Amino acid sequence: MTSTTKSKKKRKPTSSLLSRRQNVPSTATKSSINPLPSKLSRTLIRSHHTTQKRLSQAIKQNDTTAISELTSKLSTSGGLEAYQLASISGQSSKRGGDSSKILVDWFIELGVPKPSPKSHDDNNDGDGNSSDDGGLSNYRLLEIGCLSPTNTVHSYFPKPQRTLMDLNSLHPDEILKQDFMKFPVPKKIDDGYDIISCSLVLNYVPTPSGRGDMLGHITSFMEQALERRRKRLGLIPKSTGTNKEPTGTDWTSNFPAVFLVLPAPCVTNSRYLTEDRLQEIMVSMGYEMVRRKLSPKLVYYLWKFVGGGSREKFKKTELLPGGKRNNFAIVVE
Structure with missing residues (x-):
């Protein structure tokens, strides 16, 4: 009873x-x-x-x-x-927390220093950058499909340095109600982003070609971010051919980057997408994989954008036949 x-x-x-x-x-x-x-x-x-x-x-x-x-x-x-x-x-x-905990774990592995508490003040130097240049305090985060303004990774980015957005914001004061595909690349390089979080968003896009378009739009931001990095390092634009970027192994060499999270079956049990095919797509867009983690339910990636790439087209091609597989696919046109 x-x-x-x-x-x-x-x-x-x-x-x-x-x-x-x-x-x-x-x-x-x-x-x-x-x-x-x-x-x-x-x-x-x-x-x-x-x-x-x-x-x-x-x-x-x-x-x-x-x-x-x-x-x-x-x-x-x-x-x-x-x-x-x-x-x-x-x-x-109770269910393991938000996915950005994995990104923070990777930051720690890569030696990314956490900004000091004072860099999280709303004040900045007037140019959109935090006055404290420690860690990621001068780096900018764009989080697509953000459900909470208190995700773990936010502790690495002062408030002025992060833009949180979602199609239907549950926190309108802190998360912008915005369709990412209609969100333009900033006109000023200093207003650009050094890392984009796309956690469980790509799989929400209903069509394979729409997913390819989203990756393409993300890459447009990354292209600007690469120039932002070069400006930060004080390098002459690559087009002049007079100054090459150093190939150091410090933590800054892992930026700009994209944190991508998908349901594991999207790449482990699909007829049209495997991890190898996803890597082919990302490499063709100019990315290198920095980190990967596969759990029973999700797959996490950190992709560094290096530019270039063959910019191939990828059709919806059956890779793994099977009656019990799903139809998740990414088409790049």
Whole structure:
């Protein structure tokens, strides 16, 4: 009798949360939201991705009936906010924390010094740079699909040096509501970014070509970041051919970079994408892999941008046949 009563008490908050998921206050914080049960989180995320993919196909085929039905399904299931709540639950401390903890572990391995506390003040030198030049205090972070303004990696970047964005910001005062694909590369090199975090965002893009476009847009930022690095080192632009960048092994040589996180099955159980193919795509865009970690659920990468690259095109080609494989793919046109 006692165990049954306890079980009911545990289920009530979940039911209540789901019934109000479309009306979550925009100022809600991760700590104020009770994590969903892991099984329910996974179900919501899978369902959302599947419906998004079907909607994308319907739009491509101009199937107005299917578009209406799928749009209604997304709305009644809570839409993007329900997906975000499930994602926040997945990155709760009880489930291992946010993915940027891996990036911080890599920073430590690479010898990246943590900025002093005073560099985290909102004041800067007027040029968009922190007055403290220790560690990453003069480096700029762009985090795509950010759900929380208190992710672990933020401790490495003073507030003026980080831009956090998401399609549907749950923290409008700290996270910009922004579609990354409509976010332009800064006009001024000093306003550019040295590292971009793209954690569990690429897999949210519904089409293979859209994913390739996103990687291309990220690379546009990285091209500017490479010039930003050269300016920081006081080097003459590469086009003059009169000054070459030193090939040192200090921590700064790992920037600019992209932190990319995907569900592991995207590269371990797909017909159209393997880790080898992903590496081919990234190398062709001018990247070198610095770090990699594969867990049962996720795969993490740190890609250093070195420029150049063959800029090949990659079609949707079957690489691993099999009835139980998924159809995740990246197409570069």
